[in-house]
Amino acid sequence: xxxxxxxxxxxxxxxxxxxxxxxxxxxxxxxxxxxxxxxxxxxxxxxxxxxxxxxxxxxxxxxxxxxxxxxxxxxxxxxxxxxxxxxxxxxxxxxxxxxxxxxxxxxxxxxxxxxxxxxxxxxxxxxxxxxxxxxxxxxxxxxxxxxxxxxxxxxxxxxxxxxxxxxxxxxxxxxxxxxxxxxxxxxxxxxxxxxxxxxxxxxxxxxxxxxxxxxxxxxxxxxxxxxxxxxxxxxxxxxxxxxxxxxxxxxxx
Numbered sequence: 001x002x003x004x005x006x007x008x009x010x011x012x013x014x015x016x017x018x019x020x021x022x023x024x025x026x027x028x029x030x031x032x033x034x035x036x037x038x039x040x041x042x043x044x045x046x047x048x049x050x051x052x053x054x055x056x057x058x059x060x061x062x063x064x065x066x067x068x069x070x071x072x073x074x075x076x077x078x079x080x081x082x083x084x085x086x087x088x089x090x091x092x093x094x095x096x097x098x099x100x101x102x103x104x105x106x107x108x109x110x111x112x113x114x115x116x117x118x119x120x121x122x123x124x125x126x127x128x129x130x131x132x133x134x135x136x137x138x139x140x141x142x143x144x145x146x147x148x149x150x151x152x153x154x155x156x157x158x159x160x161x162x163x164x165x166x167x168x169x170x171x172x173x174x175x176x177x178x179x180x181x182x183x184x185x186x187x188x189x190x191x192x193x194x195x196x197x198x199x200x201x202x203x204x205x206x207x208x209x210x211x212x213x214x215x216x217x218x219x220x221x222x223x224x225x226x227x228x229x230x231x232x233x234x235x236x237x238x239x240x241x242x243x244x245x246x247x248x249x250x251x252x253x
Contacts, residue, residue: 044060044062118145193207
């Protein structure tokens with residue numbers, strides 16, 4: 001893109017800083033912005049005002065931009081998911097979807113599903129308070145979309161669902177497993193796993209075994225990264241396919 005860019009991992013514990021102190025450090029050090037990952041996305045929005053009303057309603061941010069006019073918070077997890085799903089499934093509506101996990105990533109995907117015109121959204125999290133909070137936020141943002149809390153046994157029987165989303169960290173490196181039980185049943189048409197390290201997760205294998213078309217978490221990761229760059233640099237990426245090809249080429253090298 002013709003830019004001189006440095007993109008570095010910053011881990012609060014390794015820097016002996018709390019997350020708010022690390023954000024303050026980045027602002028003072030002249031960073032253009034930071035991406036925020038699990039588990040700090042909800043805290044990020046509490047620290048920095050939203051740059052978009054939808055992000056404020058969502059209650060989570062993964063991209064902070066530091067500019068002359070102050071800091072702003074964005075969520076390219078949400079818009080990245082929308083872009084990834086449209087690239088994979090075109091204009092096909094999501095239908096009725098179960099979202100497992102109501103934390104920062106689950107919030108982003110749920111709001112993305114609302115933007116895509118979901119027929120209904122069921123929410124599950126082991127922390128019921130998170131489900132209640134997200135359901136209330138969705139109803140206020142998209143009152144025409146039915147939102148409900150799912151009981152634990154819903155994870156074992158996906159009958160009647162068009163889609164299922166893993167918005168939890170289960171399946172990540174050092175967090176093995178799946179939120180779905182081994183004997184899960186149902187016939188969802190599509191599934192999405194937010195986990196992308198590794199790409200081949202237990203959840204993916206279960207979804208494919210049920211006959212679902214699968215959308216990898218790498219696709220959200222890719223699109224949100226492109227969009228975050230645009231926010232940081234103030235420069236539009238017109239040829240997204242070229243970016244993908246370049247990354248794939250370097251990965252093979």
